[in-house]
Amino acid sequence: MLDFKYSFLLVFCFWWHGSFELVPLPDFIHPCAELTDECFTKATLDAIPGIVKGIPEAGIPSLDPLYLDRNISMDLPGNLKMTFHNGKLIGLSTCIPDKVSSRREKRTFIFDMHCNFTIKGHYSLQGRLLLFNLDTDGNAKIKIWNQRIRLEVLEKVVTNAKGEGHYKINSYKYKADYGTDLKLNLTNLFRGSAEISANVLQVLNSNSQLVAQEFGGPILDYAIDYAMNVTQKFFDTYTYDQLSPIPLTDDFFVKE
Numbered sequence: 001m002l003d004f005k006y007s008f009l010l011v012f013c014f015w016w017h018g019s020f021e022l023v024p025l026p027d028f029i030h031p032c033a034e035l036t037d038e039c040f041t042k043a044t045l046d047a048i049p050g051i052v053k054g055i056p057e058a059g060i061p062s063l064d065p066l067y068l069d070r071n072i073s074m075d076l077p078g079n080l081k082m083t084f085h086n087g088k089l090i091g092l093s094t095c096i097p098d099k100v101s102s103r104r105e106k107r108t109f110i111f112d113m114h115c116n117f118t119i120k121g122h123y124s125l126q127g128r129l130l131l132f133n134l135d136t137d138g139n140a141k142i143k144i145w146n147q148r149i150r151l152e153v154l155e156k157v158v159t160n161a162k163g164e165g166h167y168k169i170n171s172y173k174y175k176a177d178y179g180t181d182l183k184l185n186l187t188n189l190f191r192g193s194a195e196i197s198a199n200v201l202q203v204l205n206s207n208s209q210l211v212a213q214e215f216g217g218p219i220l221d222y223a224i225d226y227a228m229n230v231t232q233k234f235f236d237t238y239t240y241d242q243l244s245p246i247p248l249t250d251d252f253f254v255k256e
């Protein structure tokens, strides 16, 4: 009898303590009661603006603009070397999911989306372009319209010491194109001659696919890695039960 009372109390305390600690789900997160592409796509569309603004109670900072904490160096044709620093990526809030699907048996989510991005920062450039020797630096701005991204995220659910299930991102990969249009602008490109600067810019812009690949690639790598880190924080804050009303089969769970 004593045992029974005691365990009842223990369960009660555990339950009370557990639910007291759950961080309430933000109102822009709409869990899907069914595993359809329509529901996941709509839920992602609803969630993006709120997540991008940041969720302080989950330790998620604002993501638009996203500040880059590292320098990016690239080699452009004709022995040109360009370094980009103090960069920021503007536009994660413009991302529109075209289709989000879940392959539950493979524990994979696939996000197809498109975004308009502006990348701003400081550049330095050395090398030869056309007839000119360049050794300059200034402000860089690159606009990419309708960049398509396909992101595949492999995840599992892990139960913690409190018995709560949480999503954990196992791995991810992505593919992206370079958008439907791209425009690069560099200030102070050729000191003293606006005309030569414009010419050089034109050459760079006519190689825009290459510029996008060299320039945009590492920045997108960074942005997606950052977004995945943020998503993991989100999953660490909210439990599987909060995020999904659909019970899991045992094979989905991993005890830690």
Ligand SMILES: *[C@@H]1O[C@H](CO)[C@@H](O)[C@H](O)[C@H]1NC(C)=O
Pocket (backbone or CB within 6 Å): 069, 070, 071, 083, 085, 124
């Ligand atoms: C980035 O480049 C700038 C300018 O060249 C330099 O001052 C800074 O130390 C570099 N930062 C890192 C993290 O390498």
Ligand SMILES: *[C@@H]1O[C@H](CO)[C@@H](O)[C@H](O)[C@H]1NC(C)=O
Pocket (backbone or CB within 6 Å): 094, 095, 096, 114, 115, 116, 145, 146
């Ligand atoms: C990107 O910009 C174009 C032109 O301003 C606009 O038509 C399009 O809807 C935008 N796309 C996104 C994903 O914001």
Ligand SMILES: *[C@@H]1O[C@H](CO)[C@@H](O)[C@H](O)[C@H]1NC(C)=O
Pocket (backbone or CB within 6 Å): 185, 186, 187, 201
């Ligand atoms: C590049 O930026 C400068 C400074 O903001 C601006 O004056 C110039 O018109 C821009 N050039 C192009 C080709 O957009």
Ligand SMILES: *[C@@H]1O[C@H](CO)[C@@H](O)[C@H](O)[C@H]1NC(C)=O
Pocket (backbone or CB within 6 Å): 222, 223, 225, 226, 229
């Ligand atoms: C994401 O997290 C990992 C592990 O903590 C870290 O090494 C990496 O630098 C982070 N990525 C970004 C873009 O901040």
